[in-house]
Amino acid sequence: MNKKLIINDLSLAYGDNDNKNKILSNINFDLDESEIGCILGPSGCGKTSLLRAIAGFEDIFSGSILKDGICISNKFENIPVQNRKMGMVFQDYALFPNMDVKSNVSFGLQNKTKKEKNDRVNYLLELVNLDKCRNKFPQELSGGEQQRVALIRALAASPEILLLDEPFSNIDADIKESLVSDVRKLLKELSITSIIVTHDQNEAFNFADKIAIMNKGNIEQVGKAYDIYHRPVNKFVADFVGLGIFLPILKKNDGTFETPLGALELEKLDDEMTKLEKLELLLRPDDVIHNDESKTKAIVIEKQFRGAEFLYKLLYNEQYPLLCYAPSHHDHKIGESIGIELDIEHYVIFEKS
Amino acid sequence: MVPFIFLASSIFFPFNDNWIHIIDNVLYDYFFNSLVLALGVGFCTFIMGTVTAWLTSTFHFPFRKLISWLLLMPLSMPAYIIAITYVGIIDSFSFLPDIRNLPGAIFMISLVLYPYVYILARGAFLEQSKELYENAQILSASQLQIFLKVSIPMARPSIILGVTLAAMEALADFGTVEFLGVPTFTTGIFRTWFGMNDTVTAIQMSSLLLTIVFVFVFIEQYSRKKVRYDENIKTQSKLNYKIISNKNKFIVITICLLPLTFGFIIPFVQLIYWSFFLSNETWDNEFFQIVNNSIFLAFCSALIILIISVLVTYVKRLNPNSITNKFMQIITLGYAIPGPVVAIAVLIPFATFDNFINQVLISKFNYSIGLIFSGTFFILIFAYCIRFLTVSSRTIKSGLDSISLATDDAAKTLGANTQTILKKIHFPMLKTSLLSGFLIVFIDIMKELPLTSILRPFNFNTLSVKAFELASDEKIVDASNAAIMIVLAGIIPVVLITKNILGKRNKV
Amino acid sequence: MQNTRFLKNYKALQVILILIFTIYPSITNASEVNVYSGRKAKLIKPLLDQFQNQTGIKVNLVTAKSDALIKRIESEGKSSPADILITVDAGRLDRAKKMDLLQSLSNLPVIKDIPKHYIDKDNKWVALSKRIRTIVFSKENIKNNYIKDFADLANEEWNQRICVRSSNNIYNQSLVASLIANYGEKNTEKLIKRVVENFARKPSGNDRSQIKAVAKNECDIAIVNHYYYLIMLQSNDADQREDANKVSLTFLNQESTGAHVNVSGIGITKYSKNLENARKLITFLLNKKSQEWYAAVNYEYPVLESAKTNELLESWGKVILDEKNINQLGDLNSRAVKLMDRVGWK
Numbered sequence A: 001m002n003k004k005l006i007i008n009d010l011s012l013a014y015g016d017n018d019n020k021n022k023i024l025s026n027i028n029f030d031l032d033e034s035e036i037g038c039i040l041g042p043s044g045c046g047k048t049s050l051l052r053a054i055a056g057f058e059d060i061f062s063g064s065i066l067k068d069g070i071c072i073s074n075k076f077e078n079i080p081v082q083n084r085k086m087g088m089v090f091q092d093y094a095l096f097p098n099m100d101v102k103s104n105v106s107f108g109l110q111n112k113t114k115k116e117k118n119d120r121v122n123y124l125l126e127l128v129n130l131d132k133c134r135n136k137f138p139q140e141l142s143g144g145e146q147q148r149v150a151l152i153r154a155l156a157a158s159p160e161i162l163l164l165d166e167p168f169s170n171i172d173a174d175i176k177e178s179l180v181s182d183v184r185k186l187l188k189e190l191s192i193t194s195i196i197v198t199h200d201q202n203e204a205f206n207f208a209d210k211i212a213i214m215n216k217g218n219i220e221q222v223g224k225a226y227d228i229y230h231r232p233v234n235k236f237v238a239d240f241v242g243l244g245i246f247l248p249i250l251k252k253n254d255g256t257f258e259t260p261l262g263a264l265e266l267e268k269l270d271d272e273m274t275k276l277e278k279l280e281l282l283l284r285p286d287d288v289i290h291n292d293e294s295k296t297k298a299i300v301i302e303k304q305f306r307g308a309e310f311l312y313k314l315l316y317n318e319q320y321p322l323l324c325y326a327p328s329h330h331d332h333k334i335g336e337s338i339g340i341e342l343d344i345e346h347y348v349i350f351e352k353s
Numbered sequence B: 001m002v003p004f005i006f007l008a009s010s011i012f013f014p015f016n017d018n019w020i021h022i023i024d025n026v027l028y029d030y031f032f033n034s035l036v037l038a039l040g041v042g043f044c045t046f047i048m049g050t051v052t053a054w055l056t057s058t059f060h061f062p063f064r065k066l067i068s069w070l071l072l073m074p075l076s077m078p079a080y081i082i083a084i085t086y087v088g089i090i091d092s093f094s095f096l097p098d099i100r101n102l103p104g105a106i107f108m109i110s111l112v113l114y115p116y117v118y119i120l121a122r123g124a125f126l127e128q129s130k131e132l133y134e135n136a137q138i139l140s141a142s143q144l145q146i147f148l149k150v151s152i153p154m155a156r157p158s159i160i161l162g163v164t165l166a167a168m169e170a171l172a173d174f175g176t177v178e179f180l181g182v183p184t185f186t187t188g189i190f191r192t193w194f195g196m197n198d199t200v201t202a203i204q205m206s207s208l209l210l211t212i213v214f215v216f217v218f219i220e221q222y223s224r225k226k227v228r229y230d231e232n233i234k235t236q237s238k239l240n241y242k243i244i245s246n247k248n249k250f251i252v253i254t255i256c257l258l259p260l261t262f263g264f265i266i267p268f269v270q271l272i273y274w275s276f277f278l279s280n281e282t283w284d285n286e287f288f289q290i291v292n293n294s295i296f297l298a299f300c301s302a303l304i305i306l307i308i309s310v311l312v313t314y315v316k317r318l319n320p321n322s323i324t325n326k327f328m329q330i331i332t333l334g335y336a337i338p339g340p341v342v343a344i345a346v347l348i349p350f351a352t353f354d355n356f357i358n359q360v361l362i363s364k365f366n367y368s369i370g371l372i373f374s375g376t377f378f379i380l381i382f383a384y385c386i387r388f389l390t391v392s393s394r395t396i397k398s399g400l401d402s403i404s405l406a407t408d409d410a411a412k413t414l415g416a417n418t419q420t421i422l423k424k425i426h427f428p429m430l431k432t433s434l435l436s437g438f439l440i441v442f443i444d445i446m447k448e449l450p451l452t453s454i455l456r457p458f459n460f461n462t463l464s465v466k467a468f469e470l471a472s473d474e475k476i477v478d479a480s481n482a483a484i485m486i487v488l489a490g491i492i493p494v495v496l497i498t499k500n501i502l503g504k505r506n507k508v
Numbered sequence C: 001m002q003n004t005r006f007l008k009n010y011k012a013l014q015v016i017l018i019l020i021f022t023i024y025p026s027i028t029n030a031s032e033v034n035v036y037s038g039r040k041a042k043l044i045k046p047l048l049d050q051f052q053n054q055t056g057i058k059v060n061l062v063t064a065k066s067d068a069l070i071k072r073i074e075s076e077g078k079s080s081p082a083d084i085l086i087t088v089d090a091g092r093l094d095r096a097k098k099m100d101l102l103q104s105l106s107n108l109p110v111i112k113d114i115p116k117h118y119i120d121k122d123n124k125w126v127a128l129s130k131r132i133r134t135i136v137f138s139k140e141n142i143k144n145n146y147i148k149d150f151a152d153l154a155n156e157e158w159n160q161r162i163c164v165r166s167s168n169n170i171y172n173q174s175l176v177a178s179l180i181a182n183y184g185e186k187n188t189e190k191l192i193k194r195v196v197e198n199f200a201r202k203p204s205g206n207d208r209s210q211i212k213a214v215a216k217n218e219c220d221i222a223i224v225n226h227y228y229y230l231i232m233l234q235s236n237d238a239d240q241r242e243d244a245n246k247v248s249l250t251f252l253n254q255e256s257t258g259a260h261v262n263v264s265g266i267g268i269t270k271y272s273k274n275l276e277n278a279r280k281l282i283t284f285l286l287n288k289k290s291q292e293w294y295a296a297v298n299y300e301y302p303v304l305e306s307a308k309t310n311e312l313l314e315s316w317g318k319v320i321l322d323e324k325n326i327n328q329l330g331d332l333n334s335r336a337v338k339l340m341d342r343v344g345w346k
Helices: A047-055 A101-106 A114-127 A143-156 A173-190 A201-207 A225-230 A235-240 B002-012 B017-025 B027-058 B064-070 B079-092 B102-127 B130-138 B143-154 B156-172 B175-179 B185-195 B199-225 B246-278 B285-318 B323-331 B339-365 B377-401 B405-413 B418-447 B450-455 B463-472 B476-502 C002-022 C045-055 C066-079 C090-098 C109-113 C150-154 C170-183 C185-197 C207-215 C226-233 C238-245 C275-285 C288-298 C311-315 C326-343
Strands: A003-014 A021-032 A036-040 A062-067 A070-074 A086-089 A161-165 A193-198 A210-215 A218-223 A245-251 A257-259 A279-283 A288-290 A297-305 A309-316 A320-327 A337-342 A349-351 C032-037 C058-063 C084-087 C125-138 C221-225 C247-250 C259-269
Touching: A003 A047, A003 A193, A021 A036, A021 A047, A021 A193, A021 A218, A036 A047, A036 A173, A036 A201, A047 A086, A047 A161, A047 A193, A047 B405, A086 A143, A086 B405, A101 A114, A101 A143, A114 A143, A143 A173, A173 A201, A193 A201, A201 A225, A210 A225, A210 A235, A218 A225, A218 A235, A245 A320, A288 A320, A297 A320, A309 A337, B017 B027, B017 B185, B017 B199, B017 C326, B027 B064, B027 B102, B027 B143, B027 B156, B027 B185, B027 B246, B064 B246, B079 B102, B079 B175, B079 B246, B079 B463, B079 B476, B079 C207, B102 B156, B102 B175, B102 B246, B102 B418, B143 B156, B156 B185, B156 B199, B156 B377, B175 B185, B185 B199, B185 B339, B185 C170, B185 C326, B199 B339, B246 B476, B285 B377, B285 B418, B285 B463, B285 B476, B339 B377, B339 B450, B339 C066, B377 B418, B377 B450, B405 B418, B418 B463, B418 B476, B450 B463, B450 C066, B463 B476, C032 C066, C032 C275, C045 C058, C045 C275, C045 C288, C066 C084, C066 C090, C084 C090, C084 C275, C090 C125, C090 C170, C090 C259, C090 C326, C109 C275, C125 C170, C125 C207, C125 C226, C125 C288, C150 C185, C170 C185, C170 C221, C170 C259, C170 C326, C185 C326, C207 C221, C207 C226, C207 C238, C207 C247, C221 C226, C226 C238, C226 C247, C226 C311, C238 C247, C259 C275, C259 C326
Parallel strands: A036 A193, A036 A210, A086 A161, A161 A193, C032 C058, C032 C084
Antiparallel strands: A003 A021, A003 A062, A062 A070, A210 A218, A245 A257, A245 A279, A279 A349, A288 A337, A297 A309, A297 A337, A309 A320, C084 C259, C125 C221, C125 C247, C125 C259
């Protein structure tokens, strides 16, 4: 199958030749036509640099970027930003303060007739419910409105790939979730291949088909949201994505494995991992189930109300902290001892550091 | 660049005995007076400029708009004219304090230069966000505290720019300090050149002056590097003018009228009086030809300087670390070099080049085309560039810095090339800074004297040359017509600046 | 990127070139003469216009500080368009001569009518008009004028009573230079030191300011050029006339060296390309009518002896002038400046 975008062994570096300061190394990533990708990582991991390299703002040090199988960046050649047919939504939107909304949106439509421009702008404004703002200036819009203007401005010229740099970071939490899914729906409707850069995993999970986790200029894992969450390939990913704690694993002489909360089922264990000496088990809050009947008890030390459920922080056996989701009608006080049991579909085990 | 290399290379000429004489007898005086003059003018323009800018951008009072633009008027007054008029006035009223001394010179020069600070500080104050201001109010700061602790520090780059320009111009001033009897570095340079007929020492002295200025500017820039002044243009609401009591309105108006009265109204009325009752000069065709010349020259030169400044600041924006950039830093110090020194520094390299061309032509074709560069408008405009590039490029730079780089990137992803970005985004956004840069240079060239006088082509007279010739021939009364026209020609751009900068708030 | 930037520069270059060419001076006509003048336009242009009307030779004029013009001629070298250099003092012409920028006027017939002190000893320049530096004194405070000599100003009696402008001024520099020529540097320094001690205030302002200061009783004696007093006497401004009427003018050194005189003068540049026209212009400026113009317009004394002066000048009778040193003043100027620096004449 033809990939829309392929990033091949990409490295990025600043500084002079002798003193190269690598900020991205050996990045590999690809997207199918109309797939939505996400680059997720903590701030300073290089994710924005990667996006800017794809957009063509950065000269790359080695590797290549291919669009529709054609190289658009390598060490020697860098097709100008203007000719890449990519749209970009900037973190602070970068709307042109000297132009009203309609001029902002039609900016990318340089070679169209007046009527074509007008139709396109009207269509896009309606698409995002901003028809009333067409003559307003950016300063007069709310954050969410500005964000939508930035989005349709990027979409106006029908780019082949849309790049979004932390597009929701300045949006209020209450409307963020619906905005994220609205934008996703819109992009899917328009079948535009997109890449979003974010540090917010919920945004990533809700928005993207495919997620790349980045850390210190490297991609740690690429996969679907479910896999990233449930099958993290290393401790960084496990730690960064979702909540969780690590339980020590005891390797017994008879070849079985045990945690403080009981023995592990051997068939669910990965052979490779069992060869290592010191191991730990990743426990997500949904791996621990609250059951009043259970004989295993833990003490509630912290709790967070999350509407439909509580997130409890528990202490087992006075030394092992655990996380547990419980339906919100199970309201326990801090200090209370509650029954728990493990329900693990797939063991995620790492070498203990 | 060549003229600067020429100036710098003067250090390698042998130092002669005149240096010993200067160091023994007068250098301390020159140095002390110049230092106090620069600091004094810096301080006075700072006070006058920021206070008036703050009052007119914060409070609501009657005639606010009118006063806001009238406050710019003194800029179009040549400093030596204002000094001569004041001495004339003081001679008639013996109870007034004498201004023929260093404080007097500081006061006179500040009166006509404070608009640099005013115009830049006002622009910055108007840009400041309401949130920040309200935040300060919540922290129960008084108006005065807000002014001192929030408004001024936030506007620091603009204010410093204005103060630096004023101080540099004061350093390069000759006419005013000479008339008021204050020996400074600049009078010393001319004394050495004209009096002792020692051009080499004179140029070495200007190199020294330039070095001192460079050190000061460098220290300021270095100290500024530690603090970033990010201008956030997100959903900021602009401030509303504060409503104040009638008593306070009266106080505010009085304060604003002070510099205006002393810097413009009094001397202008005196000039008008001279012109109408005593002047022998007539408003004939020849005079209007001179008016025409001056406006045309100032307009063309200001335009060219503006274009060059745009190019220079763009190169800087695109490659912040290039070598040209470092050179530019030096070139933009030209404002502090006295005009006649700039004139020689420009004249010698160009005339040498012209002679070289002629020599080649004569030896090859037995034909001489005369001077190509020197003695033409080319060299004059070139010299203006050296002298005034500072003003326009710094003004444009401060405007350009407030446009975020993301804006450029956004335009690029939308398919815009460099020219489109320039035309559709930067130009409209920079309009205010471009216009103020253009107009300040325009007014400066209208007033400019030594360069114009030394480098101009034959039969090309300007208002400033005419005014100065008459004034220096002790015919200040006859100089009044030309001085009035300089001021009037300055009013047009001042009104334009006003419409653009001061009217900006009404639009939003 | 590189390309577009180049294009942008190129466009700007075009704009600049167009602007320059639109304001480029039109190609000059054949019969012309180019004048660099240290004399202000007001004080020379009317005469040049007359010359142009009479002869049909176009006169092109640039006025600026004499020193700057000399520097301009020097750096323009062989290509310099200047034919004529006019300065307001002999010292500057002497400087130009020493820099080998002037050519000889020897066979110009009109020179014969000019007294020899007013012609350069090498015939490189000739004076146009004379200005006398002298004193005015308060009619009210000095009833019997007994100041006969410049040296009298050093008397303790005049402590805090003398006004003069700054020593940056060429007239003062040239005055001190003439004293050095007459009395030697050591004696002059002693003399000037005492004169400076008698200053009533720090030197500032111009010559008219000094006359005004005497009228206002800020001091009793002012060192000025003679014509400023006359201009004030004839002023439209009643205040100025009143001030001038409160003072008297007296010429110094009439029984010794003669009053200090400074001349404005003219020379032809070494590489003059319109030599004949330049000679015609000098001849014109030295004719009787032109010479009388100086007196009429600016109360200066003509150098041509047969030229009539102004009534007011006539009324003073013949003034004995210190003429023999005019040629030397340029040389001594630098020493004069340093001397004034040393004695603290600001």
